[in-house]
Amino acid sequence: MIVFDHVSLRYPGTEGGLRDASFSISQGELVVLSGHSGAGKSSLLKLIPAIERPSSGRVLVGDQDVGRLPRQAIAFLRRRIGLVLQESRLLLDRDIFDNVMLPLLITGHSATDAAKRANAALERVGLSGRGKEMPLALSGGEQQRAAIARAVVNRPSILLADEPTAHLDAAYARDIAALFQSFHAAGVTVILATHDADLFSDMQPRRMTLNQGQLNAQEPA
Amino acid sequence: MSWLGDHLLAAQRAARQLAGNLIGSLLTALVIGIALALPAGGLLLLDNAGRALGEASGRPEISIFMNEKAGRAASDEIARRLQADSRIASQRYVPRDEALKQLADSGLADVIEDLPDNPLPDAFVVTPRGEDPALFNELRETFSGWPEVAHVQLDSAWIERLHALLELGRKAVALLAALLASALVIVTFNTIRLQLLTQRAEIEVSRLLGATDRYIRRPFLWQGALQGMLGGLVAWALLGAMVDALAGPVSRLAASYGTVFTLQWPDAPQVVTMLGMVAALGLLGALLSVNRHLKTAG
Numbered sequence: 001m002i003v004f005d006h007v008s009l010r011y012p013g014t015e016g017g018l019r020d021a022s023f024s025i026s027q028g029e030l031v032v033l034s035g036h037s038g039a040g041k042s043s044l045l046k047l048i049p050a051i052e053r054p055s056s057g058r059v060l061v062g063d064q065d066v067g068r069l070p071r072q073a074i075a076f077l078r079r080r081i082g083l084v085l086q087e088s089r090l091l092l093d094r095d096i097f098d099n100v101m102l103p104l105l106i107t108g109h110s111a112t113d114a115a116k117r118a119n120a121a122l123e124r125v126g127l128s129g130r131g132k133e134m135p136l137a138l139s140g141g142e143q144q145r146a147a148i149a150r151a152v153v154n155r156p157s158i159l160l161a162d163e164p165t166a167h168l169d170a171a172y173a174r175d176i177a178a179l180f181q182s183f184h185a186a187g188v189t190v191i192l193a194t195h196d197a198d199l200f201s202d203m204q205p206r207r208m209t210l211n212q213g214q215l216n217a218q219e220p221a
Numbered sequence: 222m223s224w225l226g227d228h229l230l231a232a233q234r235a236a237r238q239l240a241g242n243l244i245g246s247l248l249t250a251l252v253i254g255i256a257l258a259l260p261a262g263g264l265l266l267l268d269n270a271g272r273a274l275g276e277a278s279g280r281p282e283i284s285i286f287m288n289e290k291a292g293r294a295a296s297d298e299i300a301r302r303l304q305a306d307s308r309i310a311s312q313r314y315v316p317r318d319e320a321l322k323q324l325a326d327s328g329l330a331d332v333i334e335d336l337p338d339n340p341l342p343d344a345f346v347v348t349p350r351g352e353d354p355a356l357f358n359e360l361r362e363t364f365s366g367w368p369e370v371a372h373v374q375l376d377s378a379w380i381e382r383l384h385a386l387l388e389l390g391r392k393a394v395a396l397l398a399a400l401l402a403s404a405l406v407i408v409t410f411n412t413i414r415l416q417l418l419t420q421r422a423e424i425e426v427s428r429l430l431g432a433t434d435r436y437i438r439r440p441f442l443w444q445g446a447l448q449g450m451l452g453g454l455v456a457w458a459l460l461g462a463m464v465d466a467l468a469g470p471v472s473r474l475a476a477s478y479g480t481v482f483t484l485q486w487p488d489a490p491q492v493v494t495m496l497g498m499v500a501a502l503g504l505l506g507a508l509l510s511v512n513r514h515l516k517t518a519g
Contacts, residue, residue, distance in 0.1 A: 071434065072434070075428070075431050075432060075434075075436075076431065076433075077431075078428075078429065083430075089422075089426050089429075091422060092422075093423075102427065102430060105230070106427060106430055106431055106432045106436055107431060108227065110226070150430075154430075154431075
């Protein structure tokens with residue numbers, strides 16, 4: 001369960017951020033956040049893994065008030081959350097396999113176990129056999145798939161994705177959308193921020209629309 | 222994964238980082254090694270100098286002169302007390318007749334012949350355990366307090382001078398070592414700072430994926446320690462070259478004084494201590510650097 005309780009996030013000197021947002025998301029829900037650029041979608045997503053801390057209000061993930069978590073506890077919170085950013089943020093000095101293994105090594109898995117799970121994650125996103133390739137050798141869509149594999153390899157209970165289909169052509173975007181649908185079907189809470197909410201309409205998500213930092217409308221799934 | 226496994230993995234990553242920038246790592250190790258060789262070489266020379274001076278001057282002794290009226294029984298009692306004293310390595314009794322004979326043998330026979338009787342007292346020559354001037358003074362006070370003893374002669378003036386000189390040398394080397402240790406910490410701090418900048422993307426991504434500060438810090442600490450140890454090995458090689466270069470001339474100099482003396486290499490415990498210390502300094506530099514980075518990174 002994720003709860004936003006009158007949450008505001010202000011960036012000094014800018015109009016961006018989030019204003020007095022209150023809502024809750026249940027375990028296993030699929031939520032699509034839509035809105036124009038600067039509407040506050042990324043800000044909202046960043047509050048969940050404590051990349052940003054609320055200026056006021058409370059963000060609860062499970063029973064944890066993430067705004068008050070100490071540094072060490074934030075690291076452990078993030079291990080339960082898969083994060084896919086607009087840019088894939090793959091590390092360019094290592095191959096795809098090592099990129100996908102990284103979260104497992106961070107969480108202390110043995111090399112053997114990490115390798116097994118990384119292979120399974122790559123297979124899940126359709127990159128089986130491509131692990132030894134370097135990130136720049138892959139297309140944009142493939143890089144995004146690798147980033148998704150990295151986000152889910154630790155089997156998170158929450159998956160956050162910020163514009164995961166931006167800069168991708170329609171075919172790649174549909175593939176990525178299907179991947180998120182499969183994670184949702186597996187019981188993962190999925191929260192997607194996107195310009196292209198229609199891409200996910202077949203999944204019957206709960207839609208939340210943001211405008212200038214304010215939550216305008218929420219449509220139940 | 223176990224704590225040991227985490228560290229092994231971090232050590233492997235650190236070794237790979239060092240190997241990946243081989244020229245840079247070797248140059249840094251060379252700088253650290255040269256900086257470390259100065260005080261280490263100084264200490265080595267001081268140790269050897271102390272040993273050489275000790276050997277050249279013989280072991281310091283204390284002479285105990287008995288009262289004229291003290292008889293054989295009193296001398297036996299003193300001999301017994303000296304034997305029982307654990308601070309004393311050895312003692313030798315010199316009866317007055319033997320002392321007179323030694324004086325005559327030293328070229329003063331004509332003078333002695335003119336004397337009406339033997340003016341020399343019975344004496345003991347005592348060799349204490351160790352060469353600490355404080356021990357010599359303590360023993361002098363003990364011996365002077367015995368009623369059978371007329372005079373105690375301490376052969377320690379040169380020891381005190383030697384100790385003062387060696388102490389001065391050690392202090393100078395310690396100051397130099399402290400300065401160069403600071404330099405080592407700064408060099409490591411900067412090396413790790415540059416490494417942190419190079420790996421900024423990896424650190425940021427790792428933190429988003431749930432890496433703790435400890436996870437991020439670990440390979441850099443290993444890198445600092447390994448870099449320090451590499452520098453320590455360079456210093457050891459430089460010291461070895463120095464000892465080899467000086468061994469011949471030192472032996473020839475000793476031979477010209479009629480003695481045998483060889484320069485000694487630092488022994489295994491000294492080398493291990495040096496490597497341990499330099500690894501600790503490298504680790505400290507790395508720790509300060511990573512902590513600063515993590516603090517500023519938020």
